[in-house]
Amino acid sequence: MEIALVGAGAAAVGLLDALATTSLARVRPGLITVFEPSPHLWRGRPYGPDLDTVLVNAPPAIMSIRHGDPGHYAAWLGESGAAHLDDLLGQPLVPRHRYGDYLAATAEAALRTLRANGWRTRIARARVTGVERRGDRLAVVAADGGRYAADQVALCVGGGEPRDLYSLAAAPGYVHEPYPLARTLAPIPADARVAVLGSGLTAVDVVVSLAARGHTGPITMLSRSGLLPHVWQRPSGHRPAHVTAERVATAHREHGTVPLGHLIGLLRAELAEAGEDFDAFAADLLAAGTEDPVRRLRRQLRSVGDPRIGRRVLQETAHTVGPYAWRLLPESGRARLRRHFRLATSVASPMVPVNAATLLRLLDAGRLTLVPDVRAVEATGGGFAVTAGDSAIHVDAVVNAVNPPPQAVPRAAGELVASLVSGGLAAFHPAGGVVPADPRVQVAGDLAGGGPFITSGIPGIAAQAARTADAMLTLARDESSEAPATLR
Structure with missing residues (x-):
């Protein structure tokens, strides 16, 4: 069994960690190759060396790369977090390059666990330009002409580049x-x-x-x-009971779709159970487009400790439940949400x-x-x-400082994506991004097509990495069970 991971940013770290912590029973150990030409392994674009003023933009519980374990990052940070305490938030906010250290430590720990379970691992400092079919296997093609055999390939290439909206690229300054x-x-x-x-x-x-x-x-x-x-509010410890993936899945089973009104109903029930007024909450959100931004900023800074859960629930579930619910929404619901793109981004990605x-x-x-x-x-x-x-x-x-559009193909991965699409191994999604067309190919991270218009945060990347690991291991187990006994 040979697995190729293309890219070594946060998505690859989450995938390696999920592979290492998932039961590998009935999967014969093989080789995992990670392809990454950058000198900054495991950090991707956001978490490389930079100024100390470039901070992680979320509390530790939101930044765990291990899906289902919100304390994973905080445990790694330990007592060192006290030196980076945001007094208003009551939480440590470290420089992003320090968070990159966490990603690197998690990746290295995952590789050690995999090796302890009999897997071989290697890092190939090569840019991947294509993936081809070679009989019943795949071949990963590098820019230097090298070819690497693989049974499964996962794209973890990160997001796109900023747009040059005013065609200023050649201008000095x-x-x-x-x-x-x-x-x-x-x-x-x-x-x-x-x-x-x-x-x-x-x-x-x-x-x-x-x-x-x-x-x-x-x-x-x-x-x-x-x-x-x-502005982020101080974490309250509240865990959503209504706006959950389980409730969304139940609605999908019962109705075959999940209308936007149903999701709003879940949020309404969440707030009602906490004794909060949904209509007042919604009105305050919608007022963001007309209220003076300085006045709103001042007001939000004063309410960092406000105990109401509305924004906290929306911010958490936008990245955890949101990507799953988005795929089940009818197009009318998606179109309605897209009309509030700037507001949704502002709420889901606070400072x-x-x-x-x-x-x-x-x-x-x-x-x-x-x-x-x-x-x-x-x-x-x-x-x-x-x-x-x-x-x-x-x-x-x-x-x-214009952010890249979600699901954009990174320039460095353009040749690779074109190869996958032309070879029938993947396809462009109509709304952006790439979707696999072959079960041996997976896409993890912001490039995954069919996701919401909000750029993936760490919770979404971690959840997607866990799903990708499950899909890869399920396929590997199925193939192992079908193999002749002499090959097991």
């Missing part, structure tokens, strides 16, 4: 890919007028990091919506209080400005001209 911020922010003069494209979590990272580096010039966050991420407090301090001091309704950004030869509404702004530098 424009930063297209912001990470690592330690490298990309260094050339920007401290007194430069800086525009940050976007107002989501990446934009927050850029602004907070500029401030931490001693930037004194004005900073402008540009976006079409002007909507900031919501941590320590960053929210920094933003508010900069806003109050006049060093940061939020500008909505951006229509154009043009290079002028001596900077950039920004058109927003009826006003014009001139800046010296532009940092792109």
Whole structure:
């Protein structure tokens, strides 16, 4: 049995951990090969070396890469987390490169467990350009021409790249890919007028990091919506009893589909059981599009300790139950949710209080400005001209913080995906991403087609990795049981 994992980011770590902690009975040990050309194994794009101001954007219970074990990351962090405590959140928030250490430690532990169970493992520092059928097996093709036999292949290649919405790629002073911020922010003069494209979590990272580096010039966050991420609230320990995958599965069995109204009903029941008003909660969410964003930010910072569970439940289940429920929704329900894309992203991917407090301090001091309704950004030869509404702004530098679209194919994986599709091993999903067309191929992470429009967080990646491991081991067991006795 030979398994190939293409990519060595968070999805690959979750998959290796799930394979190592799942019973391997009746599966003859073989070889697992992980293909990754990057020097930063197991970290992917988000968790490589960077500034200490680039923080993990969620409490530890949300960041476990082991599905079903929310304490896994916190246990690894141990007492060292006390040095990174967010006083408002009451939880440790470490730099993202430190979380990368956790992913690396988890991957290495999984590899040791697999080897202890008789599996051989190897890391191939090669970029994969294709997968081909070779009789009843597969061949993984590397950019250097090497070919590696495999019985199963899992794509763990991460997400796509940021979009260049205003065609600025060749303009001096424009930063297209912001990470690592330690490298990309260094050339920007401290007194430069800086525009940050976007107002989501990446934009927050850029602004907070500029401030931490001693930037004194004005900073402008540009976006079409002007909507900031919501702010995390202090974890309450509440575990959803109604908005669960089991309740969604029951509805699907009974009705053959899961209308959006049914999911709303589950959330309504969750809040009612806690004595909370669903209608008031929904009205507050929808007001985000019209309420002054600075006023809303100030109000949310004051309510970090609010005991009400509404937003907490929505934030947790958006990444755990959401991907499963999305696939069962009728298209009318999906279309309705897509109309609230910016709001959904803002709620599902909140910012941590320590960053929210920094933003508010900069806003109050006049060093940061939020500008909505951006229509154009043009290079002028001596900077950039920004058109927003009826006003014009001139800046010296532009940092792109527009997030990649969900289910986008990474540029480095384009040739590989094209090979899988042309060979009939995978197919493009109509809504984006890639779906397997052969049971020997799996897709884990944000590239998996058919998922929601919200970029996968760690809980979703961990859940998907566990499902992928189950599918791979089930196929391996089925093939083992069908093999002649002499081959077992």
